Amino acid sequence: MSAASILSIVAALIILGIFVIFSANVQSVTQQVESKMELKVYVQNNLSQDQLKILNSKLKANEHVVSTKYVSADKALSDFSKSLKSYSGLLNGYNSSNNPMPASYNVKIDNAKNISAVRNYALGLNGYGVTDVKYGEEYVNALISFSHFSNIFSAVLIVILSVVSLFIVYNTIKLTCFARRKEIRVMRYVGATDWYIRAPFILEGAFLGALGAVIALAIIGFGYTGISNYIMKAVSMPMDAGVVSFSSMFAPLLAFCLVYGIAIGSLGSVFSMRKYLEA
Template sequence: MGKRKKEHHFFSMLKSIFRDTAQSIERNNLMSIASILSVVAALIILGIFVIFTVNLQHITENVESAMELRVFMKTEYTEDQKTSVETALRGNSQVTGISFESKDEALEKFSSSLDDYSGLLKGYDSSNNPMAASFIVQVQNPEDLESVKSYAEGLTSQGVDYVKYGEEYVNALVSFSKFSNTLCIVILAVLSVISVFIIYNTIKLTCFARRREIGVMKYVGATDWYIRLPFILEGTFLGCLGALVAMLIIRTGYYYAIAYVTNAVNMPMNSDLVSPALIMGPIFVFCLVYGIIIGAFGSLFSIRKFLNA
């Protein structure tokens, strides 16, 4: 009998807490909407930066994995030099594959890449070919590119002219990726402070309007956590609702972005954007947790003043 009475008291208390939470949101609907919109705005901006950063890292990794070294031979090289360079490159443990591209093959490939302007190279043939023969070298890891380049540059006495692998392109992508990561963290901090501040003031107004009720509850012996809980639930609900709205907008926007990029943008080295199936799950969890934490903390700080009064 006593156990049933305790359960009844517990459920009555929960019902009272949720009722107070709903009434508080209804009474302060304008500030509640402002709180939700602040969380939505913060998470949309943050979500855009997170998606941008993840895709930039994804593209950088794809570009790095597709990178090849070009070991260009001197204009006049002998077959012995060609064999010697090939043997030396194959002997390097970091090299996984080698193919040779002759001057004629290089000219033909370059001409094909010009499409409608290929006629500009009509006057060139094997007798006046301006292209250089080269070895196309694949490496085991992108991190090996620099060391293999240095190794290949040491073969100049055997007919190597110069070595290229587009390191400037990769370095620029990596530098920009690091910058976007730092910017994302800064924006997260700024938007979090703004969201906490707005939710803090929303709950503070509610506490001020109910200050006498809070005083009576304290007087009759209600615990601090019994008084806090409706306000914390209110902030949590506002943060959670803002996160769900933001996630819906981010998800819809990302699908449109993928469709646009696929049809209109020429991605480097056939890279593509990260699949929504891979990125949306973690972002949804992050948005939900972020919204709940921001809402709960904003409420927790705002009510302390009234409980200590």
């Protein structure tokens, strides 16, 4: 039964650890993508330098705008040609006189949640030469929604698995108490306090929980390191975002696993002792 308790805590913590790591990576990728997210504010190509300066100051006046960068039509054409790589020859017929690319401002914002408000603000500057504003609206909304969903799902899963683990540890310690019921009764007759009787069982539960936590953390560490290395080589992350290294999460994961394991083991012991201490 002790082995069953340890295995149940190991299984629960592995599943919880996976979702904690998953949630941490979703948050990290979201923050990395948000830090690189930009609005494309397209402007007329015939604006003078003074008009561009006025428009730039208007864009920076918005409280959610972090920085702006002007990209001329010629620069936009050059960047587009470079992005085509081996197919860049398709643009050989275009030059400054017949350039199809519009000039624009790359506008960085403080938070993806404010991108729609900044877009509406920039569209309101059409009198200053703004022709259109573009950003990956569907991509941004999907990213934010997925981040919220992963956090809620992880929290619900932690509650469910905690109840399951607590129930298994409770029954394990309860069987131990039943096997030692005569000793417990004798200790009560000679005047031992409830906490004096309860302490060894709580320590046993805490030990089972801590042992399960250490085993689970070792399995999570080896598994995550291998999987993260594969992902970085085989999967193309959005906007060159990277996964969180296990070394950066080791300390909080260790604390989480130990606290969780010891708490579940101790609580299971406390609840299972009630019947024998009330008799």
